[in-house]
């Protein structure tokens with residue numbers, strides 16, 4: 001059976017493994033101790049909160065089918081997304097056409113389900129630092145452990161990390177240099193995502209607010225209590241995602257300083273001063289949060305001759321769970337072919 005190494009166990013890498021579940025031996029290498037990547041969930045004091053992707057929404061039939069096949073506990077987010085502008089004027093904004101899904105235990109469940117349905121092996125806490133191409137591919141982690149040989153190699157980390165892997169690769173090929181140059185130019189924006197918990201309910205006519213003119217320090221405020229099973233009755237939990245400029249500028253500050261500023265901003269925006277004093281918070285830093293544009297698919301596909309493939313939101317051109325998953329499923333299908 002073909003053996004496949006996948007770097008990164010976000011939904012794209014897990015999509016590769018799921019598509020190949022009957023056709024290949026797949027091993028995923030993941031630098032953290034969990035799977036799901038930016039489809040991530042925090043849990044604290046009886047609350048569950050999605051810290052990266054807020055939900056998965058799909059008009060792609062195949063992705064919807066996979067998500068449905070894997071979920072007996074998917075939950076629909078209640079309420080719609082409204083907008084606000086630089087002046088903090090809130091408007092009944094976006095018309096929601098497709099339903100928004102997460103899971104009772106958070107969106108991270110999607111990654112866990114993909115992994116178990118795929119039957120793939122996963123090496124967690126394995127940060128890959130070196131790729132090597134002889135007749136076949138091998139990969140090495142930061143501890144110097146080498147894993148080889150692989151018939152096929154799939155790279156799924158965000159583009160800036162994939163570019164640095166290509167840069168450090170022991171692979172003498174003009175295509176490798178061209179790919180490194182190109183992938184290194186796919187820009188990502190940074191987002192600080194802050195969970196703020198309150199021991200009281202917060203009643204509003206919307207699930208979330210998004211900054212429509214991109215001129216506010218806050219990019220998004222979501223009410224986790226609109227997700228069934230996430231927040232106990234009598235409490236509330238806001239997930240506030242700060243704008244890229246603000247996030248980059250404040251990235252290295254202490255968690256408590258960041259949370260205090262973010263809570264003040266939330267209190268102003270929602271016109272409720274009680275929101276300035278959460279009883280607990282959680283700060284999550286996403287250096288490579290969302291791609292601003294995509295890569296050239298034709299160039300990426302040229303690497304398939306060398307048994308090298310790419311998947312991820314940046315390969316599709318937009319930061320959305322369903323696109324990342326589709327990109328992984330497609331890459332897996334092409335290997336199976």
Ligand SMILES: Cc1cc2nc3c(=O)[nH]c(=O)nc-3n(C[C@H](O)[C@H](O)[C@H](O)COP(=O)(O)OP(=O)(O)OC[C@H]3O[C@@H](n4cnc5c(N)ncnc54)[C@H](O)[C@@H]3O)c2cc1C
Nearest residue numbers: 008010011012031037038053054128157312313319320321
């Ligand atoms: C704050 C925020 C809000 C978002 N909101 C939404 C939303 O509401 N709806 C939506 O659809 N999408 C949303 N997204 C985007 C969505 O989360 C991503 O597009 C999607 O999860 C990307 O999946 P991926 O597999 O391509 O990448 P990732 O999830 O980043 O997976 C890549 C994996 O590779 C691992 N990795 C990196 N480097 C290495 C290495 N050297 N060795 C081994 N492993 C490595 C990483 O740890 C990670 O697990 C949001 C993202 C963020 C950050």
